[in-house]
Amino acid sequence: xxSNIWVLTSADSIAIATTLILAALGALFTERxxxxxxxxxxxxxxxxxxxxxxxxxxxxxxxxxxxxxxVGSLLAGIHAVLSVTLRANQIVSGLALVIFGTxxxxxxxxxxxxxTVTTIIEPLTFxxxxxxxxxxxxxxxxxxxTYFAFALSIGSAWYLFRTRPGLELRATGDDPATVDxxxxxxxxxxxxxxxxxxxxxxxxxxxxMLAQSAAWHQAATTNGIGWIxxxxxxxxxxxxxxxxxxxxxxxxxxxxxxxxxxxxITFIPSAFTQMLPYLATLIALIAFSRPGSKNLxxxxxxxxxxxxxxxx
Amino acid sequence: MKKFWKLAATAAAASLIVAACGGSDSASDTTSxxxxxxxxxxxxxxxxxxEDKGWSYQHEQGILQLEQExxxxxxxxxxxxxxxxxxxxxxxxxxxxxxxxxxxxxxYGSPMAKxxxxxxxxxxxxxxxxxxxxxxxxxxEFADFDALPTNLGTYFGxxxxxxxxxxxxxGKATKNGKIGYVAAFPIPEVLRGINAFTLGVRSVNxxxxxxxxxxxxxxxxxxxxxxxxxxxxxxxxVLAQHQDTTAPGVAAQAKGAKWVGYNSDVKEAxxxxxxxxxxxxxxxxxxxxxxxxxxxxxxxxxxYGDMKGGMVTLGSFGTSVDAxxxxxxxxxxxxxxxxxxxxxxxxxxxxxxxxxxxxxxxAELGALLxxxxxxxxxxxxxxx
Numbered sequence: 001x002x003s004n005i006w007v008l009t010s011a012d013s014i015a016i017a018t019t020l021i022l023a024a025l026g027a028l029f030t031e032r033x034x035x036x037x038x039x040x041x042x043x044x045x046x047x048x049x050x051x052x053x054x055x056x057x058x059x060x061x062x063x064x065x066x067x068x069x070x071v072g073s074l075l076a077g078i079h080a081v082l083s084v085t086l087r088a089n090q091i092v093s094g095l096a097l098v099i100f101g102t103x104x105x106x107x108x109x110x111x112x113x114x115x116t117v118t119t120i121i122e123p124l125t126f127x128x129x130x131x132x133x134x135x136x137x138x139x140x141x142x143x144x145x146t147y148f149a150f151a152l153s154i155g156s157a158w159y160l161f162r163t164r165p166g167l168e169l170r171a172t173g174d175d176p177a178t179v180d181x182x183x184x185x186x187x188x189x190x191x192x193x194x195x196x197x198x199x200x201x202x203x204x205x206x207x208x209m210l211a212q213s214a215a216w217h218q219a220a221t222t223n224g225i226g227w228i229x230x231x232x233x234x235x236x237x238x239x240x241x242x243x244x245x246x247x248x249x250x251x252x253x254x255x256x257x258x259x260x261x262x263x264x265i266t267f268i269p270s271a272f273t274q275m276l277p278y279l280a281t282l283i284a285l286i287a288f289s290r291p292g293s294k295n296l297x298x299x300x301x302x303x304x305x306x307x308x309x310x311x312x
Numbered sequence: 313m314k315k316f317w318k319l320a321a322t323a324a325a326a327s328l329i330v331a332a333c334g335g336s337d338s339a340s341d342t343t344s345x346x347x348x349x350x351x352x353x354x355x356x357x358x359x360x361x362x363e364d365k366g367w368s369y370q371h372e373q374g375i376l377q378l379e380q381e382x383x384x385x386x387x388x389x390x391x392x393x394x395x396x397x398x399x400x401x402x403x404x405x406x407x408x409x410x411x412x413x414x415x416x417x418x419x420y421g422s423p424m425a426k427x428x429x430x431x432x433x434x435x436x437x438x439x440x441x442x443x444x445x446x447x448x449x450x451x452x453e454f455a456d457f458d459a460l461p462t463n464l465g466t467y468f469g470x471x472x473x474x475x476x477x478x479x480x481x482x483g484k485a486t487k488n489g490k491i492g493y494v495a496a497f498p499i500p501e502v503l504r505g506i507n508a509f510t511l512g513v514r515s516v517n518x519x520x521x522x523x524x525x526x527x528x529x530x531x532x533x534x535x536x537x538x539x540x541x542x543x544x545x546x547x548x549x550v551l552a553q554h555q556d557t558t559a560p561g562v563a564a565q566a567k568g569a570k571w572v573g574y575n576s577d578v579k580e581a582x583x584x585x586x587x588x589x590x591x592x593x594x595x596x597x598x599x600x601x602x603x604x605x606x607x608x609x610x611x612x613x614x615x616y617g618d619m620k621g622g623m624v625t626l627g628s629f630g631t632s633v634d635a636x637x638x639x640x641x642x643x644x645x646x647x648x649x650x651x652x653x654x655x656x657x658x659x660x661x662x663x664x665x666x667x668x669x670x671x672x673x674x675a676e677l678g679a680l681l682x683x684x685x686x687x688x689x690x691x692x693x694x695x696x
Contacts, residue, residue: 005542008545009542012542110363111363113364114364114531115365116562116581208534213534213537215533215558217531220533220534223534223535254538258525258539258542262523262542266692269695270528274528
């Protein structure tokens with residue numbers, strides 16, 4: 001039962017969903033404050049290679065995770081300075097970050113090209129729990145970061161909708177003028193959550209490197225996961241818990257092409273099934289971001305607009 | 313901090329410019345070379361980086377041998393995409409006075425042929441190429457073989473010989489008779505490898521099957537790891553591969569399975585899983601060709617190296633390959649080298665059970681170079 005390929009594929013999907021959840025959650029926090037950061041893909045790549053270099057030179061995976069996360073926050077900081085402090089166009093700044101991050105990652109990654117991480121993040125062991133039919137391999141054979149990502153999503157929903165700082169965050173994204181009138185610093189809140197978002201994206205990129213990919217090769221390390229994460233936020237209607245389901249769905253669609261081939265289900269050409277995650281991204285964006293879509297109710301109303309006090 | 317990034321970015325940009333412009337005077341910088349230098353300007357174009365521990369890395373080892381034996385400094389251009397951009401690269405190298413250019417990827421063929429026509433003074437060598445593909449009949453731009461530029465040669469080798477031998481190791485290692493093969497693109501080179509591997513497997517394990525999964529990549533650690541995991545999920549206990557990464561090895565080791573690599577001897581990537589790997593030794597060909605060009609001739613043949621000539625080799629054995637299996641493989645290897653055995657010798661059936669080669673019949677080289685089907689024992693689609 002536990003060696004059934006669909007059970008194992010579900011387990012693989014949950015693992016792949018980890019980076020998606022962390023990156024999308026990072027984007028969600030940033031966007032909830034009213035800042036649109038399109039640079040996720042660039043941040044993921046730079047964090048991934050930073051975590052690789054740190055883990056490889058120190059021999060510690062955990063140091064790799066810390067360095068990768070901090071680098072993610074640092075890159076998001078560039079976006080925060082440009083778009084919040086200097087009020088630059090957020091779309092341009094975000095896209096610039098993608099190009100900059102990709103270039104920087106390739107530059108830093110030159111000596112690591114084709115190298116494999118010597119130790120990867122190992123799954124936790126739960127003893128007899130892993131032997132429970134179906135549930136065992138699906139739920140009890142992951143590493144600590146995967147569990148952390150799922151727990152963080154649920155915790156984030158509570159933070160966003162049940163706490164005062166969460167309320168302030170949402171208000172900043174919806175109506176910065178009112179937050180300003182309350183005597184709170186709009187710029188301060190936006191910068192803080194952009195940095196925090198970058199930290200989560202960085203953790204996602206580091207995990208992708210140190211647990212999933214295990215070898216560095218330029219842009220192929222992320223394969224566009226950063227863009228899928230951005231679409232996922234729209235798909236989830238900016239709600240952290242709905243994000244989990246979206247991430248599982250996309251994680252499954254990323255693993256599915258290979259499962260179908262391994263199962264000899266070949267009446268659909270593999271070239272087509274490998275397109276599925278990206279096709280699903282397109283469909284999700286079209287279906288869920290139509291004007292008037294229920295999903296857009298969660299969208300921060302001031303998303304993408306720099307806050308200028310005079311324009312109140 | 314911003315200053316640091318600015319510096320880093322400037323350094324990156326500067327290093328790119330240096331990489332792009334440098335080297336035109338490299339042949340004159342070789343005064344410190346320890347051996348007597350040969351007066352020839354050589355350049356090599358890579359699809360990836362020389363650090364990939366796979367395809368390009370293995371070519372780089374051959375180039376290093378060339379540099380050492382001839383006392384010249386070779387100009388390297390890395391990360392050149394196939395197609396229009398590669399044409400510019402060849403054009404630039406020809407204009408810079410390089411006399412011999414090695415192009416190490418399949419997709420460089422037609423751009424290289426165009427530049428070869430414009431620069432008859434430059435000797436061009438296309439790895440993994442087939443001149444047939446440049447002719448009208450093969451979908452190319454030249455009327456026939458006679459119309460092809462005489463300063464263009466191709467070089468490749470019979471990896472199928474080493475693939476067959478690695479198949480023996482895999483066939484002996486599998487416990488449940490299910491072997492997985494992480495395949496790159498459905499082109500003759502890859503199909504030939506899978507078929508030879510499968511024949512090797514079945515020579516020692518008649519009931520075993522080789523299950524193929526396509527990734528449509530040459531180098532993508534994440535995707536190749538996912539493909540490996542799906543095969544392992546489906547129950548295979550040995551993995552083989554065609555791509556240039558070690559991802560299948562890492563995945564196999566994590567699940568306690570065995571692994572046949574490719575291109576380079578990279579046992580250290582997954583020492584417990586490692587069985588062996590078909591590997592390449594390009595050095596002798598590079599040295600020979602550079603010497604010919606220095607002497608004023610350009611080899612324009614379609615060179616097809618083999619184990620006998622030493623271009624195709626088999627990597628070291630992993631600890632789990634027992635002495636009997638090793639000596640069986642050595643025996644077959646000797647037979648391949650002395651010419652008494654070839655992997656594609658009948659009787660061989662196609663995947664659907666229909667006969668392909670009669671008993672004792674050997675496949676023609678042409679049939680091997682245009683192979684578009686699987687042999688019996690392979691599970692999966694040869695169309696990708």
